[in-house]
Amino acid sequence: MDLVYRPERYPFLTPDLPGVGGTLRLLPQDFQVEEVPAYLPQGEGEHLYLLLEKEGLTTRQVLEFLRDQVGVPEKEIGVAGLKDKHARTRQWFSIPKRYEDALCLLEGLRGVRLLDAGLHANKLRTGHLKGNRFRILIRGGGPKERAEAILRVLQAKGVPNYYGPQRFGLGGLNPVRGYELVKGGKGRGSPWLKRFLVGSLQSLLFNDWLALRLERGLYDRVIPGDWAKKHATGGEFLVERPEEAERALRLEISATGPLFGKKYPEAQGEARALEDEVLVRYGLRREDFALRRGARRPIRVPLEEWRVEEAPEGLWLSFFLPKGSYATSLLREVMKVEVDAGDSPEGEEGEG
Structure with a gap:
């Protein structure tokens, strides 16, 4: 029973297409992320929205600066998602309007620029974003035609929605600690840390389920008993009619996998048997996750706005991914190589 996250055990969607190789993140500006908000500030309200560009800092470090140096209570600071440290990222924060005069203190935070600000009626909350736009340099990667061939397949079939390595901690060991918590019920650390560790185990099980569907030829299919997600609206429904298979082939809907918990919609029949197969692999039961809320996560996400540009230093890839997904996938x-995790998540991590 191997609970250590090992990315090489997860199959590619395009194994027959050679990758471009190369390396990532030599410089922060090689990895650019722009948050796409669910809405923009309306111009009035008690919450001040700040669009910040940062390099060399995690989202958490910026939040701590707002708390410790600007004086904003942590519970009153809002963010929609978490962004990488070793990157140039743009994301929105919200603070109460009454702290507006103290924002000049941001000039003391090296690596941060204030790009825009506006008022809104509500605090920014986790998940209040559509997704992220990426512009990433693969140094030494090529040729361009290889990247384009793979991206055309991903556009047609969707990007495998694996959780990235940053979900699993140093050495990929967090699922092991999460397993000890769900089986033993005890462990050291804060409630937040325990939730995160169990979340890592949930994520490993999801990745294993995704890999199993790929191996069985069920990646771009739905089968009776699946819970499917409508990509256009986000709605989920139980698959009961055979004709839903055509919608899956058109990437209108996708199967969803389990983040086990007490309130997630449970698959039935043949689809449930696939989930059981993953649980049995580790001697787990659904009941072991009774303290988690649970959710379902789509097996794939649409790829939009992609482009490849050649440069002397390598290939620039530009693309948009919806919230909750990972550029590393x-x-x-x-690239057809296992990519680095960075120090922090690239996408929203509040699921499950």
Whole structure:
């Protein structure tokens, strides 16, 4: 029973297409992320929205600066998602309007620029974003035609929605600690840390389920008993009619996998048997996750706005991914090498 996250055990969607190789993140500006908000500030309200560009800092470090140096209570600071440290990222924060005069203190935070600000009626909350736009340099990667061939497949079939390595901690060991918590019920650390560790185990089980569907030829299919997600609206429904298979082939809907918990919609029949197969692999039961809320996560996400540009230093990839997905999952397909995790998540991590 191997609970250590090992990315090489997860199959590619495009194994027959050679990758471009190369390396990532030599410089922060090689990895650019722009948050796409669900809405923009309306111009009035008690919450001040700040669009910040940062390099060399995690989202958490910026939040701590706002708390410790600007004086904003942590519970009153809002963010929609978490962004990488070793990158140039743009994301929105919200603070109460009454702290507006203290924002000049941001000039003391090296690596941060204030790009825009506006008022809104509500605090920014986790998940209040559509997704992220990426512009990433693969140094030494090529040729361009290889990347384009792979991206055309991903556009047609969707990007495998694997959780990236940053979900699993140093050495990929967090699922092991999460397993000890769900089986033993005890462990050291804060409630937040325990939730994160169990979340890592949930994520490993999801990745294993995704890999199993790929191996069985069920990646771009739905089968009776699946819970499917409508990509256009986000709605989920139980698959009961055979004709839903055509919608899956058109990437209108996708099967969803389990983040086990007490309130997630449970699959039935043949689809449930696939989930059981993953649980049995580790001697787990659904009941072991009774303290988690649970959710379902799509097996794939649409790829939009992609472009490849050649440069003397390598290839620039530009693309949009919806919230909750990882650029690393796309990059490993294009490069055909296991990519680095960075120090923090690239996408929203509040699921499950």
